[in-house]
Amino acid sequence: MTRKFLTLAAGALMLGMSSMSALAAGKTIAVSWKTFQEERWKTDEAAIKAVVEAAGNTYVSTDAQGSAQKQAADIEGLISQKVDVIMVVAFDSDAILPSFKAASDAGVKMLSYDVLVEDPNALYVTFDNVGVGRIIAQEIQKVKPEGNYAFIKGDKGDPNATFLFQGMMEVLKEALDSGKVKNVCETFTDGWKPDNAQKNMEQCLTSTGNKVDAVLAENDGMASGVVAALEAQGMVGIPVGGQDGDLAAINRVALGTQTVSVWKNARELGKVAAEAANAIADGTDPTKIAGVGKFSGGAKGVEVNAILLAPTPITKANVSAAIDAGHITKDQACAGVAAGAVPGC
Amino acid sequence: MSKQQNSSANPALTDDGPIRRFLNATEIDTRMIGMIVALFAIWCAFDIASGILRGNFGGLLGGSFLTPRNLWTLLNQTASIAVMTTGMVLIIVMRQIDLSVGSMLSLVAVAGGVLQVYQLGPSLGVGHPAIWVLAIIAILALGTAIGAFNGYLTAYAQIPSFIVTLGGLIAYSGVAFLLAKGETVAPMDKTFKVLGGTIPASWIGPFWTWTLSFAACALIVFAIVNGRRQRVRFKFPLRPVWAEVTLAALGSIAVLGAAAVVNSYAWPPKLAENYAKENNITIPPGVEDKAGDAICMAGDAVVRCLEGLTLGTGYAAPVLIAFAIGAIMSFIATRTRFGRYVYAVGGNPEAANLAGINTRWLTVKVFALMGFLVGVSAIISSARLDAATNALGALNELYVIAAAVIGGTSLAGGVGTIYGAILGALLMQSIQSGMGLLNLPAAFQNIVVGTVLVIAVWLDQIYRRNVK
Known part of the structure; x- marks a missing residue:
């Protein structure tokens, strides 16, 4: 009985691993938006989606509708769906920290987009x-x-x-x-x-x-x-x-x-973040991505890897x-x- | 009640002081006097404080609050909330509430902006004279329709107005967002902007300010004479003649005093200079004085001076609109069958219903009127900002309700005055503007406004208990 179970488990594991390696390009990249009540996020989304899909990956998204609780639940849901990377536009950058930790523990790579989340394992992509x-x-x-x-x-x-x-x-x-x-x-x-x-x-x-x-x-x-x-x-x-x-x-x-x-330029930010997400999903070390530096200017002074884009004065x-x-x-x-x-x- | 009969039957027995006798004779609302005293106290305090903190800019007490300029600005800043609060009084008197006015304002303002800038502008040509007319009609019609819809749901679908308008508060701002895709719609039509009070074309100048003010004085005298005639006709107790004269005099002094203040706010020198050049008005020669409001020529340059060409601004369009709405709404509330029905329903809905008042239809009408007034405020505030955004009306519902309540409107229904609510709006804006002059942080302003709201209602409770 026990042996049978073990064989099954091993088989499942093998199957899982083989399916993972078969999906080398087909990673899933998720974005947890804080709200869609502002027009700009649609622009960001279009840019992210285009880059993610061009690389052969899948784009999924959730909308927290301006609620910290909903965002935490969204991320839990994404973790159980076994996505590879979650990009988060945090509604409340402190309240979301436990979700970031849970995701990292589950092996999901995290990225904070536009809003700083002071988790040392997450890559922060924003305008300066x-x-x-x-x-x-x-x-x-x-x-x-x-x-x-x-x-x-x-x-x-x-x-x-x-x-x-x-x-x-x-x-x-x-x-x-x-x-x-x-x-x-x-x-x-x-x-x-x-x-x-x-x-x-x-x-x-x-x-x-x-x-x-x-x-x-x-x-x-x-x-x-x-x-x-x-x-x-x-x-x-x-x-x-x-x-x-x-x-x-x-x-x-x-x-x-x-x-x-x-x-x-939200298109630019979306593009850079999505490229970074693609790279991380393929297993690239965040510090090896072009433009990544250290940032510790947040309220708690936690040092995170960050890409800071320069904005354009019109x-x-x-x-x-x-x-x-x-x-x-x-x-x-x-x-x-x-x-x-x-x-x- | 019995006490009143006693005192009128035996006036010699009362031991009232002269003030009480004066108040009884003139029938002045003592609450209103309290508010006006509070208002003046706040103004003086801000003037002194701004003088100490920021320096003397010609205020009565050495600051910058009691200057014609600041009082003029204050009136403009109050106009939008004041207009809406007159409608809110009737809603609250009827034991209803409208939480959606802020979101509704965003929605109709954005709709009006989109219509002007994206629809009519390109199709008729920017600046076409029909644009502002169509925009105003559309904004007022849309406001009225949304208000009527709120009223219909409340009266006929029997959903509590708190829920209907709470839903509206959330939903209407969403619609406003979708309409303009979250963008700021700007700039407004040139003529439409006149209604906002920020450009010289919307300032009526001293001549018309005096003319309108004297007309208002005539109206006050007429109202008092007419009121006396009506009392005689229906054999009501009359006010003594000296009290009538005092009332007319006080009213006229207030009207003319306000006119004098707004007229003494001169056009900003730059604008006066442009105006003089455009209209070939000769600027007299003079001696430069940076503190002056007039302009004059020193050699080839136009400079500021104490004497020279001065253009008085007079009332600006939004303030006139607010005054007109206040007068009309007061008339509607106290002199029309519609208005009396509203108070009757608020006093006792079942009795009113049994007496044959169609309370449901009345509710729809009151909410529609509120919607119309929101439309007026939307015009004022989008014209003033020269842009329409879905942030424009956010949180206005709280200020509108607070103004009505500070002004003595009872949430229990049946009690409330239009002029009280307008004074309430002025009081709140005075506090905000004053703290702005002192450069105090916004958090402070919120604390004070919230505290004032609670204290005002508390004082009101004490007052009512003592009157009874």
């Missing part, structure tokens, strides 16, 4: 968020090296709001210390809401008597609120920075009411970059801009 803040500050400083700067920060509960601000401060530290640049307003904006940003900017202008020379907003939605507030004071045209590559923001850049929108000079990449149509980008006034329009 501190870098985004740095670029916003650099572009603003290029056009306005001295003066009063206002900072419209994102939601206080989002670590990215702090990363972005850190980046800005790295660039501006010297100018702030020497007094060339003065920080006259600095506010968090509830929920990253544009209308809240507009009110914050209005209060900033009132409380400084309009003595603001440049505004660094942490995203484009809030930049739209800032521009509306500036317009009411006839101050449109002073440097305004933002990020996201919002279609309306690229149009504002072409019109000259916004100086820079730092664009994180300024008047390279509006065409977003058009050429198919991110925005020429009509949308150049609405209201005289033909030839801006390169690409």
